[in-house]
Amino acid sequence: MQGMKDIAEMHWKHDLLGSIEVGIVVLNRDYEVQVWNLFMENHSNIIPSKIRNKSLFEFFPEIDCQWFKAKSEPVFSLKSPVFVIWEQRPFLFRFGANRPITSGSEFMFQNITIFPLASLTGRVEQVCIVVYDVTVQALNIKAVAALNSQLLEISRVDGLTGLFNHRYWEEQFCQEFKRNLRTKTQSSLIILDIDNLKKINDTYGYPAGDEVIRTLAEIVKKTTRETDLCGRYYDEKLTILLPDTGAESVQYLADRICRLVEKRLVQYQQHGIAYTVSLGVAQFDNIFSDHSHWLERAENALCKAKEAERNQVVIA
Amino acid sequence: MPTPVLICDDSGFARRQMARSIPDGWDVDISFAEHGQQAIELIRQGKADVMFLDLNMPVMDGYKTMEVIQEQDLPTMVIVVSGDVQPEAYAKMMALGALAFIAKPIDNQKICDILNQYGLYCGAATSQERTEAVGAVAQGNEPDQLDAYREMANIAMGRAGEQLAKLMGEFINLPIPNVNLITNNEIHMAIEDVKRNAAVSAVSQGFIGSGIYGEALVLFNDSNLTNIGKLLKYNHFSNNEAFELEALMDISNILIGACLNALSEQLHITFSHNHPIILGRHCDIDQLLDTKMVRWDKILAIEIAYSIKSQDIHFDLLLLFPGNAMDIMFKKLVKTST
Numbered sequence: 001m002q003g004m005k006d007i008a009e010m011h012w013k014h015d016l017l018g019s020i021e022v023g024i025v026v027l028n029r030d031y032e033v034q035v036w037n038l039f040m041e042n043h044s045n046i047i048p049s050k051i052r053n054k055s056l057f058e059f060f061p062e063i064d065c066q067w068f069k070a071k072s073e074p075v076f077s078l079k080s081p082v083f084v085i086w087e088q089r090p091f092l093f094r095f096g097a098n099r100p101i102t103s104g105s106e107f108m109f110q111n112i113t114i115f116p117l118a119s120l121t122g123r124v125e126q127v128c129i130v131v132y133d134v135t136v137q138a139l140n141i142k143a144v145a146a147l148n149s150q151l152l153e154i155s156r157v158d159g160l161t162g163l164f165n166h167r168y169w170e171e172q173f174c175q176e177f178k179r180n181l182r183t184k185t186q187s188s189l190i191i192l193d194i195d196n197l198k199k200i201n202d203t204y205g206y207p208a209g210d211e212v213i214r215t216l217a218e219i220v221k222k223t224t225r226e227t228d229l230c231g232r233y234y235d236e237k238l239t240i241l242l243p244d245t246g247a248e249s250v251q252y253l254a255d256r257i258c259r260l261v262e263k264r265l266v267q268y269q270q271h272g273i274a275y276t277v278s279l280g281v282a283q284f285d286n287i288f289s290d291h292s293h294w295l296e297r298a299e300n301a302l303c304k305a306k307e308a309e310r311n312q313v314v315i316a
Numbered sequence: 317m318p319t320p321v322l323i324c325d326d327s328g329f330a331r332r333q334m335a336r337s338i339p340d341g342w343d344v345d346i347s348f349a350e351h352g353q354q355a356i357e358l359i360r361q362g363k364a365d366v367m368f369l370d371l372n373m374p375v376m377d378g379y380k381t382m383e384v385i386q387e388q389d390l391p392t393m394v395i396v397v398s399g400d401v402q403p404e405a406y407a408k409m410m411a412l413g414a415l416a417f418i419a420k421p422i423d424n425q426k427i428c429d430i431l432n433q434y435g436l437y438c439g440a441a442t443s444q445e446r447t448e449a450v451g452a453v454a455q456g457n458e459p460d461q462l463d464a465y466r467e468m469a470n471i472a473m474g475r476a477g478e479q480l481a482k483l484m485g486e487f488i489n490l491p492i493p494n495v496n497l498i499t500n501n502e503i504h505m506a507i508e509d510v511k512r513n514a515a516v517s518a519v520s521q522g523f524i525g526s527g528i529y530g531e532a533l534v535l536f537n538d539s540n541l542t543n544i545g546k547l548l549k550y551n552h553f554s555n556n557e558a559f560e561l562e563a564l565m566d567i568s569n570i571l572i573g574a575c576l577n578a579l580s581e582q583l584h585i586t587f588s589h590n591h592p593i594i595l596g597r598h599c600d601i602d603q604l605l606d607t608k609m610v611r612w613d614k615i616l617a618i619e620i621a622y623s624i625k626s627q628d629i630h631f632d633l634l635l636l637f638p639g640n641a642m643d644i645m646f647k648k649l650v651k652t653s654t
Contacts, residue, residue, distance in 0.1 A: 078479045080573030083521075083592050088561050111591050132591070 023093070023131030026117065029076065031056050031069070034126060043095040043108070062094045072114050075127045081115035086138050097135050109138035158232040160210060161217035169231025170291075173241055176229075177291035180284040187243045188250045188283045191298045192216070192257070194236040195276045195310040208268040209236075212275055215266045223257055247283040247315050254279045254313040262311065276311035278302060283316075317343075319436075322364035324349040324381070325397070326373040326492070327467040328460070330420070334368055334397065336447045337424045341439030342431065352376030356384055364392045366436065369414075371398040371405060372470065372492050382412040395430060397422055399474030404487045420471045421582055462495050464649050465642075468582055469493040469618045469635065476574035476633070477622065483570055484547045486624045494619040515599060517541075517560070519568040521592040523576055525585040527644045530637040532575065534568040538598055543627045561594070568592060571622070571633050583648045614639035 017024060018038035026035035032055055036048040046059060057065045075082050084092070086109040093110065097103035111132040116124040156168040164172070173189075180187055194200075194212060201209040213236055220230050220238060229241040242250055258277060265272035280302025288294050301316035308314070321344040323334045331348050338344060347363045349355040351373045358364055371378035378396065385392060396409045396417045406417050416430045424443045431437040470493055477488040515538040522531050536544075544563045569592075576587050618635040637645060 074479070074483065074570060074573075078482070078570070078574065080479065080570065080577060081589065082569045082573070083565070083589075085565065085591065085594070087594060088558070088565055113591070 025129040026126050027056060028126050060093055072127055075114050075116050076124045079116045079124055081113060084112040086111055086134055098133060103135060104139055105135055108133050109135045161214055161232045163217050164231040166233055172229050174291045176241055176243060177294060185244050186246050186284050188245050188247050188281060189294060189298045190240040190254055191280045191302045192238045192277050193302055195278055197236045200273060204268060204271060211268045212266050219260050247281055250281050254281055258313055278305035278310045279313045280305055281315045318345040320345050320363045320365050322347050322349060322355060322358050322367040324355040324367060325370040326350050327463055329464040329467045334422055337422050337427050337443055338446055339428055339441050339443050340445045342437040352381030355381055359390045359392045367392045367394050368397045369394050371400050372490055382409060386413050399470040400490050401474055401478045402481045461646050465616060466493055466495040468649060472575045472578035473620045475578035476571050479574040480570050489623045489625050491621045496617050498615050498617050499613060517564055517597045518595040519564055519592050520595040521572050521589055523587040523589045525587040528641045530641055532572045533634040534571055535632040537630055540629045543629050612638045616642040
C-alpha cells in the first residue's frame with residue numbers, strides 16, 4: 001500500500017514539475033544536467049533522457065561557459081543564490097518567443113535564478129537553475145524607454161527645421177552662459193534673420209516662406225560643427241551657439257553662411273526663390289549680468305547689419 | 317575564588333547575550349565594557365583574567381585594544397567574539413595574541429567548547445540560571461530595540477563582508493551599522509555615507525518570510541565602478557554599459573544573499589527573495605529614493621557602508637523593514653536569544 005502511495009505522490013509531483021511555466025534545470029558540480037523539466041524540453045526540443053548526465057555546454061553553445069561558471073561558483077561555495085536579469089543578458093538559453101507571431105521579439109527574454117541544493121553532507125553538490133520567461137515585461141520596458149527618448153526628442157526639436165526649439169535652445173544657452181562665467185572660456189553667439197521674408201510670404205504664400213526657413217536651417221546644419229547648438233529662435237530667426245570659439249573664428253563661418261545662402265535658390269513649385277540673410281555675432285563678455293544681456297548684444301549687431309543694407313555679418 | 321571575566325562589546329544586546337551564554341557551573345565575576353578604552357582600564361584593575369572582545373566598536377576597536385594589551389603585556393586572556401569573520405581579521409587578532417576567535421552569533425555551546433579546549437572550564441554547558449539572572453535581553457523600548465537590530469545587522473554585515481572578501485580577494489573594511497527608525501520616508505536621511513552630489517546606481521531586492529518582509533538596496537557611487545571591475549577581473553566585456561551592470565549585479569547578489577542568509581539564521585526563518593531590479597542608474601540619490609516610494613509611518617533602516625580602502629571603493633547596503641515587520645522581527649530576536 002505504502003508503495004502505491006509513494007508512486008502516486010511521485011506521479012503528481014512529476015506533473016507539477018512539468019506543468020509549471022518556468023524552466024527548471026538541476027546541474028551537478030561538473031555542470032551535467034540532472035533534472036530537465038517539461039518547459040525546458042518543449043522550448044529546447046531536447047528530451048530529458050538525451051541531455052541527462054551530459055554537460056549543459058555541449059547542448060547550448062550560446063552559453064558563455066566561462067561566464068556561467070563564474071556566476072555559479074558562489075552558489076556552490078557560498079550557498080548564496082545568484083540572480084541574473086535580462087538587462088544583463090537577454091537570455092541564457094536561446095529559446096523562441098512564446099507567441100511566435102505577435103510577440104515582437106524573436107527570442108524569449110529570461111530572468112535566471114541559480115540557487116544551491118543542499119545535499120545530505122551539507123555541502124552543495126547540485127544547483128538549480130530557474131528560467132523565467134519575461135519577454136512581455138522586457139518588451140514593455142523597452143517600449144517605454146524608446147517612447148521616452150522619442151518624447152524627449154520631440155520636446156526639444158522644432159518640427160519644421162529639425163533644429164532645437166526656442167525653449168530647449170535657451171535652456172542650453174543659459175547653461176553655456178554660466179559655464180563661461182565659471183571657466184573664463186569665450187563662446188560666441190550668432191543670430192540669423194532672413195531678409196524680407198514678409199515679401200516672400202506675400203508673393204509666394206506661407207508654405208514658400210516655410211520652405212525658405214527649412215532650407216536655411218539645412219545650410220546652418222551643414223556648415224556648423226557637431227558641438228555647436230543651433231536653434232529656431234523665433235519665426236525666421238535662427239540662433240547658433242558656438243562653445244569655446246572666439247568672434248574672429250566665427251566671422252569666417254558667418255560669412256560662409258551668408259555666401260551660401262546668396263548662391264542657393266529655394267525651389268518652390270515652379271519658382272526659384274532667391275533670398276539673403278543678415279547675421280549678428282556677439283562673443284561672451286564678463287560684464288554680462290545674465291544671458292539675456294548676451295542675446296541683446298547679438299541682436300544689436302543684427303540690427304546694424306539690417307540697417308546697413310542687409311545680406312551681411314556684423315560683429316558686436 | 318571566582319574568575320574575573322570581562323565582556324567588551326559596544327552593543328548592550330550583545331553584552332547581555334554573551335553574559336547569558338556563560339555556563340552556570342563556571343564560577344565567574346562578570347564586568348562589562350563598551351569599548352576598548354574602558355576594557356583596558358578594567359584589565360588594569362584586575363577585572364579580566366578572561367576577556368570576551370568584540371572587534372568593531374567606537375572609541376577604541378578590538379584591534380587597537382589587542383595592540384595595547386600586547387604592547388603593555390597586560391594580564392588577560394582574550395577570546396575574540398566577532399561578527400567580522402574574514403580570514404584577515406582572524407589572522408590579525410591571533411597574531412596579536414588572542415587565545416581564540418568565535419564567530420557571532422554567540423551561543424552557550426560555542427563558549428563551552430572554547431573554555432573546554434583551553435582548560436578554563438570543564439563542567440556542564442547549561443546556562444539556565446545565568447539566563448534568568450541576566451534577565452530579558454531587551455525590554456522592548458526603542459533604544460533597546462535598535463540595539464538588538466544593530467547587533468543583528470552587525471552579524472549579517474560580517475557574513476556578507478566575508479563572502480565579498482572571498483570573491484574580491486581584498487580585505488573589506490566593516491563599519492558599525494547605522495540603525496535608525498525613520499518616519500515619513502526620509503530614507504535619504506538614513507544614508508550617511510553616499511556622497512550627496514555623486515551620481516549613483518542602485519539595485520533593489522525584496523524578501524519575505526514568516527511575516528517579516530523588507531527590501532534590500534545596494535547603492536553604488538558610479539565613480540567606483542571601474543575599480544570594482546578591476547577586482548572582479550572581468551575581461552570579456554566590450555562595452556562599459558554591460559560591464560557596469562554585471563558589476564552591480566555581482567556585488568548585490570553576494571551582499572544581499574549573504575546578508576539575508578545570516579538574518580535567516582538568526583531569526584530562524586527561510587526567506588523567499590524575488591528577482592532583483594535595477595532601481596536607477598547614474599542618477600541623483602534623493603531623486604532615486606523619493607520618486608518611487610510608498611509611504612510608511614515607520615521604517616527600520618539599517619545602513620551598512622562597506623569599503624575597500626586599498627582600492628577606494630565604497631558601496632552601501634540598505635536593509636529596510638516597514639513597521640509591522642519590524643515588530644515581529646524584534647519578538648523573534650528576543651525569543652531566539654532566550
